[in-house]
Amino acid sequence: MCNLYLGAIFFMSFFKKILASFENSFITANSIIQQAVLFPGKDINIKINIHGKHKKQIISNINLKLYCHYFEKKHTQKDNFFYKKHFIKISRSHTLSNWNLAFPFNIKSGEIRDFNISMNVPWNTPITINNTKVWLETKIHTSMSINSISNKELLTVRPDALMDQIFTVLEEQGLRIRHVKCETIEGFISPFIQKFEFVPTMGPYHGYWREIEIITHRSNNFLKLWFEINRNQTKNSKETLGKLLSIGKLKYQLEISTETCIQEVRNIVLNYINSTLWRKK
Known part of the structure; x- marks a missing residue:
């Protein structure tokens, strides 16, 4: 569903x-x-x-x-x-x-x-x-x-099947969208990026993450996702996520082929989060 x-x-x-x-x-x-x-x-x-x-x-x-x-x-x-x-x-x-x-x-x-x-x-x-x-x-x-x-x-614009599946996986893990906005970025393919800010309200990341911010960019062949994890109660960075991406300071990224079966997306996203992002500093 x-x-x-x-x-x-x-x-x-x-x-x-x-x-x-x-x-x-x-x-x-x-x-x-x-x-x-x-x-x-x-x-x-x-x-x-x-x-x-x-x-x-x-x-x-x-x-x-x-x-x-x-x-x-x-x-x-x-x-x-x-x-x-x-x-x-x-x-x-x-x-x-x-x-x-x-x-x-x-x-x-x-x-x-x-x-x-x-x-x-x-x-x-x-x-x-x-x-x-x-x-x-x-x-x-x-x-x-x-x-x-x-x-x-x-x-009204809604996510395609691939993006919708990713949001579904995140929600199943107790992550809820708190804020979404489009902000400027320099030196990128487009002049702006859309940022999704999730907060853990239950599940395995509750109590460990304050929030997780995600940027997405879709091409004909791949969907790229960049992640930023905030574990403390206050944000230390004074830069926007778009600025951090433009200067190469977002080190966590995942690339999913657009030919990937929708049923496989869940395991790809969960494996990446648990092996790369979970409790990493």
Whole structure:
């Protein structure tokens, strides 16, 4: 069974459509998303419906972008009294996927035009847990409008089968997700990473670990996981996990082939945790 904690039972809602309508004085547009839930590595199917209003229009461009947000941690000036560095968090957005109409077209008053669009949801699209946000922005440019008309729709992204199995294994060991966030990273394949923070509430690691933090990165052939174990009640590191990864200070990592049978993933993850991470300093 899929992981109930992450809400991965979506069969009944998977076939629902998400509909958004937006307009200006000259056209009305509907953006219809065929899936209620998205999965990394799969496609999102969208239908754009445009209805002409009072007079003939030229639609110069239709643009769709799949976005996510992440946080960048920046130093501010030192405090003159305590001589401590202060940090601020800046929210950034990242384009995951982009689609543009290849040609302009005319639409008459009362005419309806439909466009069926397929966009890929990249493998490392963040899973929408806690405050993590993924959204689709649709923009339509017309000849009679100085500004484009646009719409933003928040989307739900859930883990693929491989990631879901890993989360299930961790939960079976008494680990619960406490916090998930996307943060900036330098010198990596993407400008951000998604960090999952687990705490042991029961099971073999309760009383030994304060928390375990995990970063994941998926390619076509492998899923990589980096681990950081905090055993004390306070964190000693002042660096973010993304910073530690970018400078090579995360020494615990596991690589799983994407061809691995789902049934084997449980043993691979447990063997790694118990042989490499368990009570290691």
